[in-house]
Amino acid sequence: DTEVTQTPKHLVMGMTNKKSLKCEQHMGHRAMYWYKQKAKKPPELMFVYSYEKLSINESVPSRFSPECPNSSLLNLHLHALQPEDSALYLCASSQEATGYNQPQHFGDGTRLSIL
Amino acid sequence: SQKIEQNSEALNIQEGKTATLTCNYTNYSPAYLQWYRQDPGRGPVFLLLIRENEKEKRKERLKVTFDTTLKQSLFHITASQPADSATYLCALDELGGGFKTIFGAGTRLFVKA
Numbered sequence: 001d002t003e004v005t006q007t008p009k010h011l012v013m014g015m016t017n018k019k020s021l022k023c024e025q026h027m028g029h030r031a032m033y034w035y036k037q038k039a040k041k042p043p044e045l046m047f048v049y050s051y052e053k054l055s056i057n058e059s060v061p062s063r064f065s066p067e068c069p070n071s072s073l074l075n076l077h078l079h080a081l082q083p084e085d086s087a088l089y090l091c092a093s094s095q096e097a098t099g100y101n102q103p104q105h106f107g108d109g110t111r112l113s114i115l
Numbered sequence: 116s117q118k119i120e121q122n123s124e125a126l127n128i129q130e131g132k133t134a135t136l137t138c139n140y141t142n143y144s145p146a147y148l149q150w151y152r153q154d155p156g157r158g159p160v161f162l163l164l165i166r167e168n169e170k171e172k173r174k175e176r177l178k179v180t181f182d183t184t185l186k187q188s189l190f191h192i193t194a195s196q197p198a199d200s201a202t203y204l205c206a207l208d209e210l211g212g213g214f215k216t217i218f219g220a221g222t223r224l225f226v227k228a
Contacts, residue, residue: 042218090158106158
């Protein structure tokens, strides 16, 4: 079992739907991340939250909207997605977001399919 | 920007042998480098972190080296087992707008019994 919990595990949605991905950690970590991973490709960073504030947005389209309601929770709101957005969405957390000595703990992801 | 190359897409070895995976990077030397394991349908799991001033790090059957002159890290699994079969990702920090971690494409390791 991982210490970062993501729900749902699988999600199928149409291009006009609105849905949300959820991520939770109780390790007291102050940095949380969203990654997108396509098959046989490395995880690609989308967003970084540090102390509940958005610190990095990797030029992600506005149809992806992150939210950090508190230090343990991270959401990714989805709206009007495209078929190419189908991927595994991974959440991760680390003690701090400063980079040094900061291994990341990943959840098992949400497998998203856009019809 | 930083670029990472893991030079083998797949590596097949016999059980009991040592697996050696390579990670090369371009541009500046990172302050640290990490290795992760990823199984199909699962998120990456952190294995080892090595800092720029460390030449070698060990954890049980795992060993990582870091050569900042060659801009290369080697990841070794000794006495490999079929359970070691997975994709292994190299990751390092990229400076710019706050540290962020970038991942190599990974090497798929198959250990045959």
